[in-house]
Amino acid sequence: MDKNRSHFLVRFRGLIQAGAALLTNIHLPNFLKGTLYQGKGKYLCVPGLNCYSCPGAAGACPIGAFQAVVGSSKFRFSYYVTGILILLGVLLGRFICGFLCPFGWLQELLHKIPSPKLSTRRLKPLRYIKYAVLLIMVVLLPAVIVNTSGMGDPFFCKYLCPQGVLEGAIPLSLTNAGIRAALGKLFSWKFCILLAVVVGSVVFYRPFCKWLCPLGAVYALMNHVSLFQMRVDRDTCVSCGACAKACPMDVDITRTPNHAECIRCGKCIKSCPTKAICYQYGFGDKSKTEIKEN
Amino acid sequence: MKRFFAWITALLMLLSLAACSSTQTSTAAASQQASTSETGKSENELIAEENDILAANNTLWEKVFASMDKNVTDTTLSSNYGDILMNALDHAKDQFTDEEYAALKADADKIREIETQIAALPQDEAASQSMTQTASTFPQFEGKDLDGNSVSSSLFADNAFTVVNFWFSGCKPCVDEMDDLNALNQRIQEQGGEVIGINTETLDGNADNIAAAKQILEQAGAAFRNIYFDSASDAGKFALGIMAFPTTCVVDRQGNIVGEPIMGGIDKEDNAATLQKLIDEALAQSQQ
Numbered sequence: 142m143d144k145n146r147s148h149f150l151v152r153f154r155g156l157i158q159a160g161a162a163l164l165t166n167i168h169l170p171n172f173l174k175g176t177l178y179q180g181k182g183k184y185l186c187v188p189g190l191n192c193y194s195c196p197g198a199a200g201a202c203p204i205g206a207f208q209a210v211v212g213s214s215k216f217r218f219s220y221y222v223t224g225i226l227i228l229l230g231v232l233l234g235r236f237i238c239g240f241l242c243p244f245g246w247l248q249e250l251l252h253k254i255p256s257p258k259l260s261t262r263r264l265k266p267l268r269y270i271k272y273a274v275l276l277i278m279v280v281l282l283p284a285v286i287v288n289t290s291g292m293g294d295p296f297f298c299k300y301l302c303p304q305g306v307l308e309g310a311i312p313l314s315l316t317n318a319g320i321r322a323a324l325g326k327l328f329s330w331k332f333c334i335l336l337a338v339v340v341g342s343v344v345f346y347r348p349f350c351k352w353l354c355p356l357g358a359v360y361a362l363m364n365h366v367s368l369f370q371m372r373v374d375r376d377t378c379v380s381c382g383a384c385a386k387a388c389p390m391d392v393d394i395t396r397t398p399n400h401a402e403c404i405r406c407g408k409c410i411k412s413c414p415t416k417a418i419c420y421q422y423g424f425g426d427k428s429k430t431e432i433k434e435n
Numbered sequence: 436m437k438r439f440f441a442w443i444t445a446l447l448m449l450l451s452l453a454a455c456s457s458t459q460t461s462t463a464a465a466s467q468q469a470s471t472s473e474t475g476k477s478e479n480e481l482i483a484e485e486n487d488i489l490a491a492n493n494t495l496w497e498k499v500f501a502s503m504d505k506n507v508t509d510t511t512l513s514s515n516y517g518d519i520l521m522n523a524l525d526h527a528k529d530q531f532t533d534e535e536y537a538a539l540k541a542d543a544d545k546i547r548e549i550e551t552q553i554a555a556l557p558q559d560e561a562a563s564q565s566m567t568q569t570a571s572t573f574p575q576f577e578g579k580d581l582d583g584n585s586v587s588s589s590l591f592a593d594n595a596f597t598v599v600n601f602w603f604s605g606c607k608p609c610v611d612e613m614d615d616l617n618a619l620n621q622r623i624q625e626q627g628g629e630v631i632g633i634n635t636e637t638l639d640g641n642a643d644n645i646a647a648a649k650q651i652l653e654q655a656g657a658a659f660r661n662i663y664f665d666s667a668s669d670a671g672k673f674a675l676g677i678m679a680f681p682t683t684c685v686v687d688r689q690g691n692i693v694g695e696p697i698m699g700g701i702d703k704e705d706n707a708a709t710l711q712k713l714i715d716e717a718l719a720q721s722q723q
Binding site for chain 1: 607611654678679699703
């Protein structure tokens, strides 16, 4: 991908995010009716974190679908959803976080609200929480803690996911009296999490993506092997450090262009005074670049 | 060249998805297709056609309408509008030439045909609405229990009240409340009540799903009746329109749903209390 195309992607990122959020939740009339789309689209997973129970949702949430299969009595692991996640990870990696995920977009919009902004540079160890969330709440607990029929709860959806409250519980309960009557303590708990993420997003950049998101964790692991990569041209780079300073995910792109935390937002591309950074799609072209991974 | 191969690989991987998607069925909740009307045209389109026919001979029809009996009775409301027009036309026959009369008669015939089509349209909307919005009558059904014995909506009349529980086999909260439902079934027997389970995956008598449902019921020691019917029937559409599981409702002897259906397991305290309130209400009604 040449530099012009990289700049084009970065410039229209906001629009792409809005479009992706709309496409992911295309069944808009359902918001008014308080019903769910239950057609064949739900057999497929959307790339971003987007609740199955959102009235507008066009597909299933990969994390939700994974837990549903793992938690069922028939299966202990979901090869189908894992396959989709690996595929998406190889094709796009955390580009999905930066460009396609509705919940990431929401956090970014919230971050635009004027307020004192806090750096997350010192909070880097918290990044590892999301891998624990993935391993424990998404993979292990639904398969291990089961009832007599061998069925487990979707622990992440049930106890942690703020997107489920925002997209599922809130819009459904507004229009559906039966759902409203069913709201209980779990709703209050997750509403508090949502509130914390919302407030947190105003002062921190994408706190949920950085520290908690199990889907982000999957794509982070795939970032190294993704076809979608960052390229730093060593010949033109003047090592000024502007890119590292501009990076909202606390990555030094010149040292680790395919760092697990890089969501391909392109702020480094924009900040580079010599235009040394661009996106690259494919198997890497080492004649021009030296990709060093630590 | 490498980039070219990368794109080809990417494309191939995407295409491979198409192969998976059609066979895989084990995602999240039970995904059900919304039923669609089998007739090509909607009611609104047919009514628009009628209006066009009348508009074509507007001045003549005005004369007919002017001579019509303005007393609307039950019979005029329930009979075919084409017949009504034909009647009125015969009364006002002498106001028209033979040619005009023939044209109007042809129009009335067409309208009668369209009316029959409208009457034959499935009453989808009422049945497919979610439970909370529908009127209070439980839709009619003819079906079987999981052991193959015939059942129908007349079973409501045999009980003082019936607790109907909608569930599916992959739903953990549903399975978790089975023993409570069984206990409830035993407790309400002396009051003339009964718990009926409807597993939405067993609709249309799917043998594999019936076996799975039976296994779950057996494991939970649940002995209450579970039934199924055609998914295309009114009750079937009603069951498939439910989007939160488990959903439990109370039906009185007359077949009316009492109050609002309860979403969520009745093993939760407040849901159990709500259910008891609905049962008391149903008992009071059946004793009247």
